Amino acid sequence: MAKKPTLLERMQSASIAQWLDSExxxxxxxxxxxxxxxxxxxxxxxxxxxxxxxxxxxxTREAELCRSIMREREAWRTPAKWALYIALASLAIGTSAFIxxx
Numbered sequence: 001m002a003k004k005p006t007l008l009e010r011m012q013s014a015s016i017a018q019w020l021d022s023e024x025x026x027x028x029x030x031x032x033x034x035x036x037x038x039x040x041x042x043x044x045x046x047x048x049x050x051x052x053x054x055x056x057x058x059x060t061r062e063a064e065l066c067r068s069i070m071r072e073r074e075a076w077r078t079p080a081k082w083a084l085y086i087a088l089a090s091l092a093i094g095t096s097a098f099i100x101x102x
Contacts, residue, residue: 007042007049008056039065047073 042050042065050066057063075081 006052007045008052037062037065039069042066043069 042062047070050070054063054066054070
């Protein structure tokens with residue numbers, strides 16, 4: 001079974017002829033997504049693929065989008081996520097206590 005090419009490999013070999021040949025009649029990815037990827041398209045990829053793209057093309061629009069996506073993902077992996085949950089739980093408890101005293 002052939003290994004699926006990574007995001008960086010697809011972007012580096014992005015020419016119309018290669019794109020059409022590699023897809024073998026099944027156009028699952030638009031050429032615009034390969035040549036000028038959107039934020040939504042890049043979000044579908046793993047952190048490893050995004051990091052690979054950042055290292056290969058450090059000062060490009062794609063690299064800035066990848067950095068932004070990775071910062072967003074990292075923000076929800078830190079204690080900030082749990083702090084938000086605790087704040088919402090304390091708001092609910094405080095609201096229920098206030099309603100009981102009325």
